[in-house]
Amino acid sequence: MLDLWYTENHTDNVRFSIKTNKHIHSEQSDFQQIDFFESEEFGTFFTLDGLMMVNEKDEFVYHDMITHVAMATNPNIKKVLVIGGGDGGTVRELTRYESIEQIDMVEIDERVVRLSQEYLPITAGKLEDPRVTLLFEDGLAYVKNKEEGYYDLILVDSTDPIGPGEGLFSHDFYNNCFRVLTDDGILINQHESPYYPSYAHEMKRAHSKIKGLFPITRVYQFHMPTYPSGHWLFGFASKKYDPLKDADLDAWNKLGLKTKYYNTDIHTGAFALPTFVKEMLEDA
Numbered sequence: 001m002l003d004l005w006y007t008e009n010h011t012d013n014v015r016f017s018i019k020t021n022k023h024i025h026s027e028q029s030d031f032q033q034i035d036f037f038e039s040e041e042f043g044t045f046f047t048l049d050g051l052m053m054v055n056e057k058d059e060f061v062y063h064d065m066i067t068h069v070a071m072a073t074n075p076n077i078k079k080v081l082v083i084g085g086g087d088g089g090t091v092r093e094l095t096r097y098e099s100i101e102q103i104d105m106v107e108i109d110e111r112v113v114r115l116s117q118e119y120l121p122i123t124a125g126k127l128e129d130p131r132v133t134l135l136f137e138d139g140l141a142y143v144k145n146k147e148e149g150y151y152d153l154i155l156v157d158s159t160d161p162i163g164p165g166e167g168l169f170s171h172d173f174y175n176n177c178f179r180v181l182t183d184d185g186i187l188i189n190q191h192e193s194p195y196y197p198s199y200a201h202e203m204k205r206a207h208s209k210i211k212g213l214f215p216i217t218r219v220y221q222f223h224m225p226t227y228p229s230g231h232w233l234f235g236f237a238s239k240k241y242d243p244l245k246d247a248d249l250d251a252w253n254k255l256g257l258k259t260k261y262y263n264t265d266i267h268t269g270a271f272a273l274p275t276f277v278k279e280m281l282e283d284a
């Protein structure tokens, strides 16, 4: 039996490997290199340009944390925009809220969606919900052209700021997100990792841009075993609601949603950051 290992460089000096059973699919789309694998430890997973995006075993952490923190902060969210997120995991979590009326998902690469529908039904299974509209275009262009004050929530479920995801970390993009949000709108964005310097650099850059635009900006953390260092962040930016002071955590618990990572203790705890991360954010 051949040992087939998927290996990713987490830095120039650190590698992360997963033993795989099968390389299910490989293609170069118009935007990026897409690969799907099957493995014992992480189930089916896919990579974009050689970087882990989603796997069956730890996707719940990321998708719980990108969605439920904002939803517990403002339970009246009705119109949601997801940017990226082609695997469908973020949309899946949103569809669990009956109160949400409209979910627009803007994904640049239709191939990620179609392949996820084929190989990752665990995340893509709710993309056919009647409230969901799929739009295949660049998220940067989409928010530029969208009318102002439309969405209650924007979730930026994007790749890292290299390749097609670069524009989703730009000042222009954040500015347009602010504009298309309602007066009590919330923006959550994939905020990279504070640990390895190359990622921390991007995290600081993103934070400094958002800090200048929104009255309330915070960062919260979670543990993603397959992302570089495992220590990952989302940004919480908001025009009105503070995720700690304004969240009605009892009301969220009364919804009775069963989640595997998020709970209302994590809601509060995730905003408690290690000193080195606080210092990085302060001088960002």
Ligand code: AAT
Binding pocket: 048, 051, 052, 053, 054, 062, 083, 084, 085, 086, 087, 088, 089, 090, 106, 107, 108, 109, 112, 137, 138, 139, 140, 157, 158, 159, 160, 163, 164, 165, 166, 167, 168, 190, 227
């Ligand atoms: N749910 C977690 C999965 C992702 S994938 C991020 C998605 O963003 C990809 O499908 C990619 O095609 C899409 N994307 C990239 N750039 C754009 C853009 N400009 N407009 C719209 N969609 C885009 C996130 C993984 C995070 C990994 C962290 N290391």
